[in-house]
Amino acid sequence: MRLLGVAVALFGILSGVVGYQSSNPTLELLAAASLVAAYCCERSADVSRFLKIFLALFTVETIVFGLADLSARFGFWPKSLADARLPPTLALTVAMFAIIVFVVSHVPVVRTLTRIADRFFVASDETSAGLGRFRFRTLERTLATGMVVFLVLLNQAQVAITVRLNFFNRDFFNAIQNHNGPEFWRMLLWVFTPWAFIYVGSLVVEYVVSSYLVIRWRRWLTQFYISHWLSRHAHYRMSLTSGPADNPDQRIAEDVARFIDGGGEGGAFGYGVYNYSIMLISTLSSLVSFAILLWSLSANFTFPGTNFAFPGLLFWVALIYAAAGTLVTHLIGRPLVGIMFTRQKVEADFRFSLARLREYSEQVALLNGEKAETISLGAKFSALIANYIDMINQRKKLTAFTGFYGQISPIIPYIFAAPFYFAKKIELGVMTQTAQAFGQVEGALTFFISYYTSLAGFRAVLDRLSSFDAVIEAAQTGQGFDIEFGAPAPALRNASVALPNGALLLKNVDLKLTPGRNLLVTGPSGVGKSTLFRALSGVWPFGSGAVALPESGRMMLIPQKPYLPIGTLREAVIYPAGSGFYDDRDIAAALTDARLPHLADKLDIADIWSQRLSGGEQQRIAIARALLARPDWLLLDEATAALDEETEDAIYRMLAERLPHTTLVSIGHRSTLAAYHVDRARVQTGALALSATH
């Protein structure tokens, strides 16, 4: 960026010298804008990476278009391309864009936006891409930057075509007015047709490239959020407190997609950061191009009914008209952001309740809970309806205003241009061209009015993703215990274990597990035994003191109700190991040892195993899992409570035999367990007492 800054500064000085010598105000203005752009490049260290792409692109364009204009002034422009000479104000326009990007990058809401967007544009992972048969490997960020640059250039070319077609429009109508048949056909066949084809072609290319950009971006950002949410147990810790990040599943599945492209094909649900950036660029481009045109077309227009000529009258009318409209729209539509935020939440709450009912459908059926479920689902849905009605009320007002505004807009330029037409000062073609230019300028200026509802939705998505970020961050760093990784044995040193609300559950616990000495933890229900295990495993964040953890994978905890992922039985048994990690024979042997021989030949069957297997069978699947993993430390939190005493006894005996190097730490209420543990710990209200049997 520094080099670019120097280049544009040098160009600014050059155009300043030429402008001064030829007393050309456009060049002098260009010189000033180039120097400001150079300053922006120099100070761009804290500009977002995403916006830097635009800043760099516009700065390069300033130099290229500016040098092309200077060379034309000095007579170096090829004669054959005289018709295609660039407008002298083009370089100034793009220099202004560069400055606008720099200023905009410091606006707080844009900073929130680019913090999320930037992640993709700094991604240093390698990726492969292809164009037809040609495939290549590159960095994700290089490809992403390349695609954005290409799309911006394509959009600028489309604006240029629209400007060209605006001139076609003028000549076309003039040909009609002058009854000039040959000119009419020439315009239609040799001007309109080729440009229309090029325009349509560019739309198709744009659609394909932007779709690939969007899906790559979404894939990357979804993976980012999933790994961020899962790392350091953030997903679990977040679930312990009811913080501002409701429904993480919805934020990852939907808000990410909405952030990027509105979440639907072609912005079916609104627009995302990609669409808005491109739309803003093309809006700015048409604003500047048509503003210049409108200014020159209405240069000598007088106020209706007077002889008072006001330079660029229609431009000022468009500006004031759009500013007033934007202000009113914002005042009316402001509450929509909050409503949209709530909408995402209530939709996700409702969907989650349905999914949860599906998971627990057996319990609901056994308890005849259908009526209670209908009432509770109805209540969840009522929240959705209430939110919808809030939205109708707000959008009703907004639609009334924008509809009224949209009706008046096309008339306004005619009111101002008609007197000139009737006085035969301008032709029909010029009048329609003026009206069209006014429409473009006014349309660009009223960007916020046109997209207000969609922007409000986008703002809500932005708020949801940034609060999600903040909560993940807090969950990852908010660990009350000092964790020591890679310790020889799990231990708690001078640890106090608290509840999420800060209430103390256990005080000053000192517990060091000794290899080979199995420990049985007992105590009344609800006293804090499971929470002690959670602290010992390093996942519980509330408390103080030190937790020593052995190397990852050397300790395993089996809860009373083990987690069985949806999929094949093999995947359920070997979880969390990946497929192929264990031999099928070993898996079958582990199932047989865990007293599940009837499942040994069902490894390939996919099912929701947590709903198929009995409670005791699920507990034995977890035992089979432990047999495969062979941890040094196995924590069993009432992990055999669903088994009959005889099976429980057999399982413990088998564990001692098959896993001779594993130390067992069990929570259990049955006296039969005592035989398999040499040490005892009794959890009493607020404390832990240790004892040894010998």
Ligand SMILES: Nc1ncnc2c1ncn2[C@@H]1O[C@H](COP(=O)(O)OP(=O)(O)OP(=O)(O)O)[C@@H](O)[C@H]1O
């Ligand atoms: N996430 C949580 N938020 C609030 N309170 C919690 C949370 N987890 C546990 N508790 C509370 O902490 C206390 C101890 O719970 P814990 O599950 O550790 O008891 P336990 O001794 O294992 O009980 P049981 O023998 O019945 O399984 C209980 O009063 C429980 O309600």
